[in-house]
Amino acid sequence: MEKIDDDDLKQQLMTQCHFESLFGPKLAQHAELLHFKTQEYIVENGIQPEYLFYLVKGKAKLYDSLANGKDTLIDFFTPPCFIGEMELLDAQSEPFSVQVIDDCYCLALPVRKYRSQLLSDPTFLQNVCIYLSHKNARNIKTASRNQGFTLSQRLAAFILLTAHNGYYNEKHTQVAEYLGVSYRHLLFVIADFVKAGYLQKDQRGYQIADQKALQRLAWEVNSSDN
Template sequence: MEKIVDDDLKQQFMTQCHYESLFGSDLAQHAELLHFKTQEYIVKNGIQPAYLFYLVKGKAKLYDSLANGKDTLIDFFTPPCFIGEMEMLDAKNEPFGVQVIDDCYCLALPMEKYRAQLLADPTFLQHVCIYLSHKNARNIKTASRNQGFTLSQRLGAFILLTEHNGYYNEKHTQVAEYLGVSYRHLLFVIADFVKAGYLQKDRRGYRIANQKALQRLAWEVNSSDN
């Protein structure tokens, strides 16, 4: 994690995401601009974050670390969205881990310093409420998709979502859990994709060789997004 001291850039992100309008007061001006590299953790599992983040650029993923020590991939974050809002609302919640997929820029408010002020700000709370209810509706839709579509279709969509410079490089064990299928079956379908020429395996990982085909598979999955 690295603090970016570039007021122009910060202002640009703020404008782009209407950051100021999230608050009833002038809290926005106290936000810092932070940058996270790929693989870095924005929130570490089980450790209360020091900031309330607002993701303005990049891509990140949400993990749940289970009692047995394993991680389960739960959800993705794409800008603009809050990160750490559950912890801010209710410190009793065990924080979930959030790890960066693509370099992330966040506007971040020091939690301790401004928590009381945030909890007393109806404008801010309204935005969080709306954010949470939309997120909830989205989760419901995602869940029904997992039931409604075949693994090939979901995997197609998933690969396009997590793709990075034309390569798919997620850990199979975690993806299997996220997509709710057995490890074995995931490998089976990936093998199918390779056989069909959608993916090609080289030393860097799985290269996307036929994006169109994957998009065709993913089409139905994503088009229930209204």
């Protein structure tokens, strides 16, 4: 994590995402601009975050590290969105891991310093309630997609979401669980994508060789989010 001391960039990002409208008067002005590189953790499993984050650029994934060493993929974060709001609202909440897929920029308020102000700010609390309701609706849609679309369609959308610098490298076991299919079925469809020329396997992983073809497959899935 790196703190970016660039007031012009911070103000630009705040303006783009209407950050100040999420809080009561002047509270947003105390936000810091933080940069996270690919593979870094914004939040680590079981460790209470020191900030309330608002993702303004980049992509990240949410997963749980189980006691048996297994990681379970839960969700994804794309801007603009809060990260760490559950831990702010409930200090006893057990944090899940949030790991960066593409370099992330977050506007962040230190929780220890501003917790009481945040929890007594009606504008912020109203916006968090709206955000959580939208997140819940999105999770319901994700579950319904597992029944309403083919694996090829859902996997194409998943690859486009999680790809970094044109490469797809997610663990097959996690992806199979997230998409609600067997490991064998997932490998079969990935092999079909390689055969069709959508993906090309090399030492770095799976390179996206035909992005337009994946976008055509994923179009209906992504349209259902709107």
